[in-house]
Amino acid sequence: MHAQVEASTLNMSTSESSKSTYTESVSGLCLANLWIAFITFALAAFMGLYQVAERSGLFPKIEFIELYYRSVSSHGVIMGFVLTTFFIMGFGYWISHTTLKIPLWGGKSLGWLGFLISLGGTAAAAVMLFMGEASVMYTFYPPLKANPIFYFGATFLVVGSWVWCLQMVMTMNAWKKLNVGAAVPLAMYAMTANAILWFITSLGVASEVLFQLIPWSMGWIDKIDVGLARTLFSWTLHAIVYFWLIPAYIAFYTLVPKAANGKLFSDEFSRISILMLLVFSVPIGMHHLYVDPFQDAGWKFVHMIGTFMVAIPTLITGFTVIASMEVAGRLRGGKGLFGWITALNWSNPMVLSGGLSLLMLTVGGWGGMVNASYSMDVAVHNTQWITGHFHLIFAGTTVIMYMSTAYYMWPSMTGRPLFSTKLALLQLWTWFIGMLVLTLPWHILGLLGQPRRIGVAPYSEEFTAAWGPYEFLMFVGGVILFFSAVIFVVNLLFSHFTAKAAIMPVMEYAEPMHPVLNIPKLLNGFGFWTAVIVVYMIASYGYPILQFFLMETNGTFPWSI
Amino acid sequence: MHVDGTEKKWVILSFMMAFAMMGILAAYAINKNIHPPSNVETIDSTTLHLSEEFNEDNLGIEKENDGSYRVTMVAARYGFFPHDLKVPVGQPIKFRIASADVLHGVHTANTNMNTMVVPGYISEVNTTFPKVGRFPMYCNEYCGLGHDYMWSRLNVVSMEDFEKSLKEAD
Ligand code: HEM
Ligand SMILES: [Cu+2]
Numbered sequence: 009m010h011a012q013v014e015a016s017t018l019n020m021s022t023s024e025s026s027k028s029t030y031t032e033s034v035s036g037l038c039l040a041n042l043w044i045a046f047i048t049f050a051l052a053a054f055m056g057l058y059q060v061a062e063r064s065g066l067f068p069k070i071e072f073i074e075l076y077y078r079s080v081s082s083h084g085v086i087m088g089f090v091l092t093t094f095f096i097m098g099f100g101y102w103i104s105h106t107t108l109k110i111p112l113w114g115g116k117s118l119g120w121l122g123f124l125i126s127l128g129g130t131a132a133a134a135v136m137l138f139m140g141e142a143s144v145m146y147t148f149y150p151p152l153k154a155n156p157i158f159y160f161g162a163t164f165l166v167v168g169s170w171v172w173c174l175q176m177v178m179t180m181n182a183w184k185k186l187n188v189g190a191a192v193p194l195a196m197y198a199m200t201a202n203a204i205l206w207f208i209t210s211l212g213v214a215s216e217v218l219f220q221l222i223p224w225s226m227g228w229i230d231k232i233d234v235g236l237a238r239t240l241f242s243w244t245l246h247a248i249v250y251f252w253l254i255p256a257y258i259a260f261y262t263l264v265p266k267a268a269n270g271k272l273f274s275d276e277f278s279r280i281s282i283l284m285l286l287v288f289s290v291p292i293g294m295h296h297l298y299v300d301p302f303q304d305a306g307w308k309f310v311h312m313i314g315t316f317m318v319a320i321p322t323l324i325t326g327f328t329v330i331a332s333m334e335v336a337g338r339l340r341g342g343k344g345l346f347g348w349i350t351a352l353n354w355s356n357p358m359v360l361s362g363g364l365s366l367l368m369l370t371v372g373g374w375g376g377m378v379n380a381s382y383s384m385d386v387a388v389h390n391t392q393w394i395t396g397h398f399h400l401i402f403a404g405t406t407v408i409m410y411m412s413t414a415y416y417m418w419p420s421m422t423g424r425p426l427f428s429t430k431l432a433l434l435q436l437w438t439w440f441i442g443m444l445v446l447t448l449p450w451h452i453l454g455l456l457g458q459p460r461r462i463g464v465a466p467y468s469e470e471f472t473a474a475w476g477p478y479e480f481l482m483f484v485g486g487v488i489l490f491f492s493a494v495i496f497v498v499n500l501l502f503s504h505f506t507a508k509a510a511i512m513p514v515m516e517y518a519e520p521m522h523p524v525l526n527i528p529k530l531l532n533g534f535g536f537w538t539a540v541i542v543v544y545m546i547a548s549y550g551y552p553i554l555q556f557f558l559m560e561t562n563g564t565f566p567w568s569i
Numbered sequence: 570m571h572v573d574g575t576e577k578k579w580v581i582l583s584f585m586m587a588f589a590m591m592g593i594l595a596a597y598a599i600n601k602n603i604h605p606p607s608n609v610e611t612i613d614s615t616t617l618h619l620s621e622e623f624n625e626d627n628l629g630i631e632k633e634n635d636g637s638y639r640v641t642m643v644a645a646r647y648g649f650f651p652h653d654l655k656v657p658v659g660q661p662i663k664f665r666i667a668s669a670d671v672l673h674g675v676h677t678a679n680t681n682m683n684t685m686v687v688p689g690y691i692s693e694v695n696t697t698f699p700k701v702g703r704f705p706m707y708c709n710e711y712c713g714l715g716h717d718y719m720w721s722r723l724n725v726v727s728m729e730d731f732e733k734s735l736k737e738a739d
């Protein structure tokens with residue numbers, strides 16, 4: 009204990025003395041990452057608006073199939089890969105800086121190098137997307153072939169993020185050496201878990217791109233096996249959503265209770281949830297292949313079991329967050345069964361987003377149970393239900409927490425108060441309402457048989473007649489969301505020009521109700537868990553990948569769109 | 570480590586809910602034999618027309634020796650062949666589908682006939698259509714700029730109508 013206290017006071021004083029220069033330059037790296045995330049987000053939100061307008065059938069003049077697919081591919085890549093990766097890198101650097109209070113391993117310059125690699129890759133891929141040379145959707149399934157520059161660009165985006173992964177892990181380790189036996193602050197612990205998760209899960213798509221798509225699109229090899237490519241992509245496709253989601257959980261655990269003037273209900277259970285997400289989320293990707301040939305039903309069943317295991321940490325998280333909020337509400341004088349809810353300060357953006365996000369998670373999680381079901385998936389696979397599901401969970405539940413986290417971090421990064429809290433509240437409400445108006449009709453359209461990824465619906469009238477009202481609602485939802493996206497970016501932008509705060513605002517995290525005095529080693533490191541994942545991965549993906557080398561398969565030539 | 574009593578109960582309940590879901594799905598899989606389409610069988614998509622099974626003349630519906638039906642189908646940009654398919658209601662049918670080019674998917678809306686069609690592999694779906702009616706059968710995986718237009722019709726008819734149409738065809 010003594011050593012720990014001493015070490016942290018020591019850190020305090022060093023960071024005190026070099027505060028101005030050190031703080032500002034790391035916040036520069038964070039802001040650069042975050043602004044790339046949010047500028048591209050605004051652009052992609054505009055594409056989203058165009059897409060709902062096109063699909064609604066209300067504006068026949070803008071119905072161009074080629075443009076539609078160019079737009080959906082760009083929107084999907086930006087929202088799925090660019091917004092997320094850059095936001096998470098920026099958030100991660102800021103967490104490491106504000107919780108550990110030691111210099112980044114490898115220095116800021118290494119962070120900038122990673123940033124530039126990712127940015128260069130993104131720019132190259134974006135040019136291809138905007139030129140219509142890569143209208144292959146954000147999943148880029150072969151044998152549709154994009155311009156090779158698109159694959160190279162995507163590779164660089166990922167490679168740059170690996171630099172970030174390394175820095176997260178090494179900085180945490182450096183802190184542990186300085187603070188022997190002390191618990192790594194929860195936010196940093198979870199973000200490091202996320203870095204490890206991302207590294208492991210990106211290996212699937214990285215091998216697809218490096219060993220299959222790049223050589224094949226360059227003409228070095230004639231054919232590739234599409235079954236193998238899809239299997240490798242599935243390795244990435246599930247856990248990547250947890251890479252996107254964990255930052256939202258970090259906000260749930262450490263920022264929402266703080267903003268509500270409360271405490272985190274349980275530090276240990278938060279760690280356990282994060283570890284369960286880490287272990288269970290990677291080896292279950294084959295639920296994306298439920299209706300594919302080339303994988304046996306037995307393997308799909310195994311992955312289905314794992315998929316339901318990963319629901320458990322989410323249920324635990326729900327409990328921890330609601331319990332933390334209840335504690336806060338009661339501290340504020342809330343009485344009775346529900347009195348604590350009204351006692352919470354809903355006019356705080358972080359608290360509000362926490363509540364709205366949980367609501368969306370509840371609805372979306374229920375839909376996820378359907379998709380995950382081994383036997384029910386055929387009813388919804390590749391229908392508009394799926395698009396509805398992931399906009400609710402990802403664009404809704406997850407991104408609303410990115411937004412409030414940005415509001416929360418901004419003052420400590422810029423040294424200036426937020427331009428307008430009122431505008432932030434309006435923005436969060438409209439994002440929530442817009443998301444429901446967009447996605448609930450999409451779920452219904454899916455059940456009515458509307459496929460996803462279509463710009464026009466030339467099917468028989470008797471079949472499509474029922475779609476009209478829901479497509480109209482979808483359009484209304486899209487308009488609300490676009491409005492919300494614009495005021496989000498404007499608020500952050502204007503916040504760079506407010507008057508400097510008299511006292512430098514600090515980034516604060518919630519304390520646990522029961523201080524963590526001695527932390528079991530297993531809940532404070534990742535070595536053992538990484539080994540568990542490797543074994544579990546070999547068990548669940550070993551043979552399904554190996555089989556392509558054991559049986560005689562016929563590859564496929566590239567096709568243009 | 571501190572563990573709260575209510576929290577412990579919730580964790581146990583969470584595990585029980587997950588296990589219950591798995592149990593229900595396992596029970597359906599084992600007792601009712603409900604599995605997603607998962608055929609592992611390769612084919613050379615570039616020479617479908619030379620294969621016996623997927624040769625143009627052999628596409629369509631056929632009665633097997635055991636009285637069940639088999640539909641042989643090809644998915645190619647931008648249509649399903651045969652384009653107009655008539656099948657009998659309430660009869661077990663095995664679809665065998667191959668792609669002649671890229672990735673496709675077939676979904677017959679409002680039924681549980683839904684599978685990916687992957688070049689290099691043969692997809693198989695075993696199903697029974699319980700209702701008479703006309704269903705659009707459309708491609709549900711982006712396959713190129715004509716993807717929206719890739720669909721055909723499935724006509725589920727009564728047994729008599731089905732036999733009658735077979736006679737007419739002869
Ligand atoms: C302004 C708000 C938004 C609107 C109006 C919108 C609308 C749409 C539409 C119409 C599609 C095409 C669906 C299809 O053809 O099947 C789409 C696709 C997509 N959206 Fe959004 N979206 C919005 C925000 C977001 C956000 C915030 C995210 C995630 C962070 C997101 C992620 C995606 C992805 C990954 C796809 C690609 C789906 C695919 O390839 O099938 N969207 N969106
Ligand atoms: Cu998944």
Ligand SMILES: [Cu+2]
Binds near residue numbers: 673674708717
């Ligand atoms: Cu298609």
